[in-house]
Amino acid sequence: MRMLHTSDWHLGRSFHRESLLRGQAAYVDHLVETVRSERVDVVVVSGDVYDRALPPVDAVALCGEALHRLTGAGARVVLISGNHDSAARLGFGSGLMDGAGVHVRTDPSRAWEPVMVDDVAFYGIPYLEPELVKGAWELPGRSHTAAMSYAMERVRADAARHARSVVLAHAFVTGGEASDSERDISVGGVAHVPLSVFDGVSYVALGHLHGRQRMAETVRYSGSPLAYSFSEAGQRKGSWLVELGSGETSFVPAPVPRPVGRLRGLLDDLLTSPTYTDMEDHWLQVVLTDPVRPKSAMDRLRARYPHTLALAFEPSGAVAAAQPVRLSGRPEAEVALDFVREVRGEPAAPEEEDLLRQAIEASRAKETMA
Incomplete structure (x- = not known):
């Protein structure tokens, strides 16, 4: 049988x-x-x-x-x-x-x-x-x-x-x-x-x-x-x-409709190296190790790897903060800008800082009107 x-x-x-x-x-x-x-x-x-x-x-x-x-x-x-x-x-x-x-x-x-x-x-x-x-x-x-x-x-x-x-x-x-x-x-x-x-x-x-x-x-x-x-x-x-x-x-x-894979490294290397050519049709999980979080990383990855589904950041050489950041009593904008610096690895650009402050002010105005 x-x-x-x-x-x-x-x-x-x-x-x-x-x-x-x-x-x-x-x-x-x-x-x-x-x-x-x-x-x-x-x-x-x-x-x-x-x-x-x-x-x-x-x-x-x-x-x-x-x-x-x-x-x-x-x-x-x-x-x-x-x-x-x-x-x-x-x-x-x-x-x-x-x-x-x-x-x-x-x-x-x-x-x-x-x-x-x-x-x-x-x-x-x-x-x-x-x-x-x-x-x-x-x-x-x-x-x-x-x-x-x-x-x-x-x-x-x-x-x-x-x-x-x-x-x-x-x-x-x-x-x-x-x-x-x-x-x-x-x-x-x-x-x-x-x-x-x-x-x-x-x-x-x-x-x-x-x-x-x-x-x-x-x-x-x-x-x-x-x-x-x-x-x-x-x-x-x-x-x-x-x-x-x-x-x-x-x-x-069994047949493989679309293989899955993992990539890890610097964004520029992943975008240019011929080593990863055979991964271009895979469903991908990508971990970027750039010391500073690249902007528009997912869009740039999908230009070469259109089936990228998951993206994470693990900056090389990153260390955890020694002390917890004080939040109580600090202006909202300072807290938000500290968060941007923490997750990105660099401060917000001046135009980003202006946009963030405008958003906070607009939120306050809406709360006052309510």
Whole structure:
């Protein structure tokens, strides 16, 4: 049996206000083509199908299209809810969808009831919020380890009846490498789940972390299909193709609609150096290290790098002020001009100082009239 392991689609997500829906649609095209070309029997989606509990309508439409096309290409689909999804909304109609070959598992109390595909048992463990299952499961503590251990004990008990078993889980396994785009799921510092919790099954398809990772030979994160933060620059996105009979696993790279990157340095160097030519089509995060903050920096950067999305300033040699600046009793103009000097690294120009004073006077006049 051939399985394609994906996760963290985050349909409806934007990237610094740039819509990603077109790139996500291209990923769906890629999945369907992979199912056909690689003769995939089952596609598993390990949570965070949507980016938020109430997804936009175009994201819901894309999800419906994806499920319809994947089953039309000949694959069964097993998916679980993640911490970004609304389990109730995602799970609506799951009983009806079972008959169409789409198996949505969002109810923690059914995590150990397998979806059978030939002789392989698929167990969908949705994101487990410890506080919500602690009472019903009589857990010894409010932790992700306690919740996942309880679910896996019951999964192993049922899996013993089957030749092969696959677990879908949405969790932060100890030792995994996080990025900036995952939502924190920690509760009092007990978010991590030990790898040993997943012992005893044929394969564990993990979701939550956005970089592909091999926690063990049969325990893996597929990562997200697109980069959702600049911390993911350089990551190779895609899905795991798993041959459950032989145990062979290969990574299938996903299309990259627009790469992301980071640049750091002096503005003039970034604008003129040929070293950065291949970054001109990237979505960029730029950190300028000029000792004095350059004027119109974003406009100048976008003349060469039109897809610059984030800009920060870290002046080289800058030191923190030794003493806090006194504000009480000082004229507003002096405080404002000190602020300009602090953030820019040089005083305001005379014409800027005049404009600032005029604005303050106009504000005072308006307050008096009120």
